[in-house]
Amino acid sequence: MMNYRTLLFTILFSITSIAFAQVPLRSYYTDGGLVPVEHSVDFKHLKLEVSFQPEEKKVIGNVEHQFVVLQKQVDTLRLDAKNMEINSVLWNGKEVQFENTKNDLIIRFPESLKWETEHTLTIDYVAQPKKGLYFIGWDDTTGRSRKQIWTQGQGIDNRHWIPMYDEKNDKVVSEILVEFDEKYKVLSNGEKLKEKKVKGGKKLWHYKISHPHPTYLIMLGIGDYAIEQRKSESGVNMDLYYYPDQKEQLEPTYRFSKRMFDFFEKEIGVSYPWETYSQIPVQDFMYGAMENTTATIFGDFYLVDSRTYLDRNYVRVNAHELAHQWFGDMVTARSSAHHWLQESFATHYDMMYQKEAFGKDYFDWVRRNYNDQSLNASKSDLKPLAHSSAGTVRHYPKGAFVLEMLKYVVGRDQFNAAIKYYLEKHAYGNVDSKNLLVAFHESLGLSLNWFWEDWIYRGGEPEYKVSFEEYENEGVFLVEQVHEMNDLVDLFRMPIYFEVHYTDGSAEKKQVIIEKQFHRVSFDLDNNKKVAYVLFDPNNQVMKKVSFSKSTEMLLNQAESAEHMLDRYDAIVALTNRDFEGKSAYLLRRFMAEDFYGIKNEIIQHIVPQLDERALELTKLALADEDSEVRKSIVENTVRVSDELEPKYRNLLQDSSYQVIEKTLELLAFYYPQNIEDYLALTEGVDGDRSNNVKVCRLKLKYAHSQDEKSLNELVDLTSNSYEFLSRVNAARALKELNVLNEQALANMLNATFSFNRRLSSPVGSVIDHFYEQKEYKKMIFDYVTNQEWSSDEFKKVSKYYLP
Incomplete structure (x- = not known):
């Protein structure tokens, strides 16, 4: 039998458990990146003197760090330094003991540093970085590749070429002095204080930034460039770098640069926080761009002419990196x-x-x-x-x-x-x-x-189930939050607009805070008016998933009359899944009435595969549309090219858009192989964008048609390191489609797999794997890789091909 004390304890425990169970709690994901890295000193100034031996991919540097002690006792200091040769370390001008672990540089002071005192460290070193700083084109034996040196410090890669505290929670004023061949231009952060000739056909460039910034944004860009200088309305100098042999790309690339600069200063309300702003394109960049303080680096695939501009322009990325000068660089x-x-x-x-x-x-x-x-x-x-x-x-x-x-x-x-x-x-x-x-x-x-x-x-997004019903003198929206709720996702609270539109063009709207699981939102209806359509969150102001079933009549009215493109688009999408009389004719009328390509492309995807009279009419309209996105869409959605339409498609082989030309060339070659010579002639001399997309397509089709060895040799050459990575990937994929591989192509592609740029190494590696799975090519690959000498890093890449 349970005794009294045990019974009392059990009752009290149960009451306490119930009480605690009723306490509201908040649950979040744990995050190992929440707490900033600890550091015992505050670095204030970084002065780097650096030169290069590019053929050996070598950095020769001397860096001086000025810092203030943050803690009461500091006798050891750790810096990030990856695989460097450290020649000497001076503390306040005196040699000091250090340990180089090839990952860290650990400095042991002869005495504890006093709290809040200022000190200087000077480090002489040599590095051959595999990350952070990249040598482009110096290993191209043909001399055709551009020769460049550029950096990419984010996330924590500047530690591969500068011994430093490489974390974002400490900022420094950086000062960079670069000695290099006078034939090239050199860009770094901040204001250029000096550019002067020194002995040996070299120059010394000296840059210094005006305010502290994070060390991952320290940058260098070196290469053969021309510079266009502009000035913002507020007087900030803007240097726009471009390739001297491609001046026609200057205007399309930087079309909005000054206007967006002026726009951001006004919209953000804070003056540009630095002294200058430069932008420099580089070859083989592994991302889109990088917002280095005062000096954005961007992939030269965004350096575009007026035709490439239609398919891929620099405007969004340009604006993104400029905004970072406030958000990320300053703060x-x-x-x-x-x-x-x-x-x-x-x-x-x-x-x-x-x-x-x-x-x-x-x-x-x-x-x-x-x-x-x-x-x-x-x-x-x-x-x-x-x-x-x-x-x-x-x-x-x-x-x-x-x-x-x-x-x-x-x-x-x-x-x-x-x-x-x-x-x-x-x-x-x-x-x-x-x-x-x-x-x-x-x-x-x-x-x-x-x-x-x-x-x-907290994570997740709301999902709403919405309905609308008309009653006597009343219209009612019923809203339910139906997303799964758990410890990490709860009900959402947002102000949301509801609109009722009438056939006479008038409308009523109200905003309601939707925060409960169920809401009833009521409108007083005018009996003298007929409801045309209703909207929940017009123009998609709130991020969400929503299901809102409406009558076909209401969707037709919404598609024709809604103010915002997104509301008309949603109605069109819903209508494409409905059967109603005159559907194709209605969608064709909407195609002609709309301007935006998103709606037009939705209609194309629905009508064109039907291969009827409406599809023919729509195809003719789309092929002649002034928007290249619409012309691209009709080519991508074409399922048959009739003899009547072949001349109209043929016209697209001289389109203003390189992507339209490429896609059309593929399409016509499939449906009219007997005309391939005509199609190839119409695109002769058109290379396409920086990836040589039209040229690669033409060479591929020409070889497939006639086994033309010259075309094959050109394709193989395009896989070599004389070209930037997009052309190499395109050419490798073309060889895969042709299922043709020779020893030179294999050598070029293996070289690509050694690249730091995964946008090159990964897709080309997949092409080699494709050939390795075939018996006739497997032996060729095995014989080649086993008869070459490889570095240890290269061997890691090719060792999987050592199985005969």
């Missing part, structure tokens, strides 16, 4: 958990400038794409925006959309005021997500913790 995330404060803001402002450059419909289309990407990311996990492992989609598209929603909630003017306050308060410092929240409270008096909880600290 920097304290740790990787707050990385969104850099990328989301830069993406948000690049999205804003796309609206300025390309119009509201384009801007809304980008937002919708970001909405859909975010929903898709949540299928994998529910990590929040403020998390070091949130991933690219959340740090860039989702975060940009979230900031646009924040602006929607507080209003554009108030949003801008708070951002101005945030930037000025934390100028040249480090920030975390709470600093931004506090900025809205301190500058506007707004307590937006609920928004941070829903959209920044």
